[in-house]
Amino acid sequence: MASETLTSTGYIKHHLQNLTFGKHPDGSWGLAHTAAEAKEMGFWAIHLDTMFWSVTLGGLFLWGFYKAAQRATSGTPSGFLNFVELMVEFIDDNVRGSFTAKNDMVAPLALTLFVWIFLMNTMDLVPVDWIPQVAHLMGIEYMKVVPTTDPNATFGMSIAVFFMIIYYSVKNKGVTGFAAELTMQPFQANNPIVKILFIPANLFLEGIGLIAKPVSLALRLFGNMFAGEMIFILIALLYSSGVVLALLGGVLHWAWAVFHILIVTLQAFIFMTLTVVYLDMAHHEH
Numbered sequence: 001m002a003s004e005t006l007t008s009t010g011y012i013k014h015h016l017q018n019l020t021f022g023k024h025p026d027g028s029w030g031l032a033h034t035a036a037e038a039k040e041m042g043f044w045a046i047h048l049d050t051m052f053w054s055v056t057l058g059g060l061f062l063w064g065f066y067k068a069a070q071r072a073t074s075g076t077p078s079g080f081l082n083f084v085e086l087m088v089e090f091i092d093d094n095v096r097g098s099f100t101a102k103n104d105m106v107a108p109l110a111l112t113l114f115v116w117i118f119l120m121n122t123m124d125l126v127p128v129d130w131i132p133q134v135a136h137l138m139g140i141e142y143m144k145v146v147p148t149t150d151p152n153a154t155f156g157m158s159i160a161v162f163f164m165i166i167y168y169s170v171k172n173k174g175v176t177g178f179a180a181e182l183t184m185q186p187f188q189a190n191n192p193i194v195k196i197l198f199i200p201a202n203l204f205l206e207g208i209g210l211i212a213k214p215v216s217l218a219l220r221l222f223g224n225m226f227a228g229e230m231i232f233i234l235i236a237l238l239y240s241s242g243v244v245l246a247l248l249g250g251v252l253h254w255a256w257a258v259f260h261i262l263i264v265t266l267q268a269f270i271f272m273t274l275t276v277v278y279l280d281m282a283h284h285e286h
Contacts, residue, residue: 012230018142019047019142019143020142021046022045023042024041049145054147057119057123068080069084072085091111094110100280101283103168109279114269115268117221117271118264121267121268125264128233146225150222154217154221159214161214162214165213166282168282172282181206182202183203184199185206186206187201224267225267228256232253
């Protein structure tokens with residue numbers, strides 16, 4: 001959207017609004033045309049732009065690595081194949097350093113999380129008006145292109161990781177072993193009666209620690225990416241504020257984009273690493 005047709009506040013709100021599909025108060029289903037309509041749709045509304053870009057980028061990742069696997073040879077790799085092998089070795093080294101149990105699923109999961117989140121984060125480097133403007137010309141009012149700036153996406157991934165933590169905790173320790181971890185520490189006692197009295201406090205503290213894992217995963221990724229997107233939007237406002245501020249905006253845009261490359265990569269790496277660490281904890285008893 002051209003900032004000439006919107007106030008600064010309207011411009012910011014527009015770029016932060018998802019393309020939402022859900023049930024209107026009158027019972028009909030359709031797209032929300034305002035933020036108020038999107039709010040009225042409630043919990044079961046779907047952010048179509050988040051779904052589209054996350055699935056598209058996930059498909060791009062799968063297709064690219066599949067094509068690389070088809071072209072893999074015993075010779076010296078080059079080009080994109082060299083990049084793929086570098087990524088696989090990088091993830092493999094990190095998993096070996098953080099995961100001490102035996103599970104052939106962890107390394108592929110780590111690779112998928114890192115590359116997928118990296119691709120979604122990288123969309124933040126696309127100028128904020130380019131894709132929304134194309135969508136506007138196609139009759140689509142809202143279009144957020146960075147899935148990780150939507151808490152629905154980050155919580156979706158973190159909740160999936162949380163279920164895996166629970167699954168492998170129960171699988172490797174049994175129901176009683178996992179329950180013991182939640183109720184028999186950090187407060188311990190040799191006296192059976194005192195040990196029973198400690199169970200509620202232990203369950204409360206350990207339960208908070210367990211729930212904090214998916215919450216911290218989701219909010220850390222969302223918060224950093226949302227803040228980065230907001231800064232890009234604020235810089236974009238400078239382009240409609242005169243020649244001098246437009247030139248300043250260009251410099252700031254370039255500088256923040258260079259710095260943001262580090263954030264894009266670091267946040268994908270942190271999410272992947274913490275997932276591996278949490279799964280390692282699920283495979284071992286305290």
